[in-house]
Amino acid sequence: MARKTALxxxxxxxxxxxxLPELGSLARSLAQVxxxxxxVRSAATVALYVSIGTEPGTGPLxxxxxxxxxxxxxxxxxxxxxxxxxxxxxxxxxxxxxxxEPSGERLGVSAVAGADVVLVPGxxxxxxxxxxxxxxxSYDRILARVxxxxxxxxxxxxxxxxxxxxxxxxxxxxxxAASAEGMQRFS
Numbered sequence: 001m002a003r004k005t006a007l008x009x010x011x012x013x014x015x016x017x018x019x020l021p022e023l024g025s026l027a028r029s030l031a032q033v034x035x036x037x038x039x040v041r042s043a044a045t046v047a048l049y050v051s052i053g054t055e056p057g058t059g060p061l062x063x064x065x066x067x068x069x070x071x072x073x074x075x076x077x078x079x080x081x082x083x084x085x086x087x088x089x090x091x092x093x094x095x096x097x098x099x100x101e102p103s104g105e106r107l108g109v110s111a112v113a114g115a116d117v118v119l120v121p122g123x124x125x126x127x128x129x130x131x132x133x134x135x136x137x138s139y140d141r142i143l144a145r146v147x148x149x150x151x152x153x154x155x156x157x158x159x160x161x162x163x164x165x166x167x168x169x170x171x172x173x174x175x176x177a178a179s180a181e182g183m184q185r186f187s
Contacts, residue, residue, distance in 0.1 A: 011123045015054040027057025029180035039151040043116035047073040050100045076101045085111035122154040124163035129173035129186030132165040143172035
């Protein structure tokens with residue numbers, strides 16, 4: 001869809017303009033926002049991802065969740081773009097496409113269904129929770145496996161929340177979006 005491609009290009013260009021000091025500051029603020037969410041505080045298991053490049057940084061968040069004793073599930077990309085999961089044990093290894101993945105035992109694609117909170121990447125979310133990612137479909141697949149009632153939250157920059165995004169039949173909405181400035185829930 002041409003509209004999605006143009007919007008992706010626009011959002012990625014804006015992300016590319018963020019300087020390293022600001023990336024670090026935004027990542028620390030995002031971690032503070034997310035760790036204060038009641039569902040995250042009470043969660044035993046949190047599924048999220050290791051950010052790369054100019055994605056909203058998850059390093060400080062992973063460190064804080066680990067320090068709080070949470071079980072952290074991180075994705076492992078499969079050849080068909082689906083996501084397997086492994087528990088984070090403090091060790092990450094290089095993976096294809098410049099990704100970092102946990103080195104532990106693979107738990108299967110359905111392991112995400114056991115998480116109390118699922119935090120996903122994206123490029124934008126509209127006012128109804130419709131999320132736009134990079135176009136591979138990996139996170140739409142995992143969101144389809146998450147039980148109803150589980151907090152699903154896209155981690156974004158403040159200017160990426162409330163953006164009108166084109167929606168296709170396979171797109172899965174999230175129940176919230178978080179940025180360095182706070183969290184917005186969708187009904």
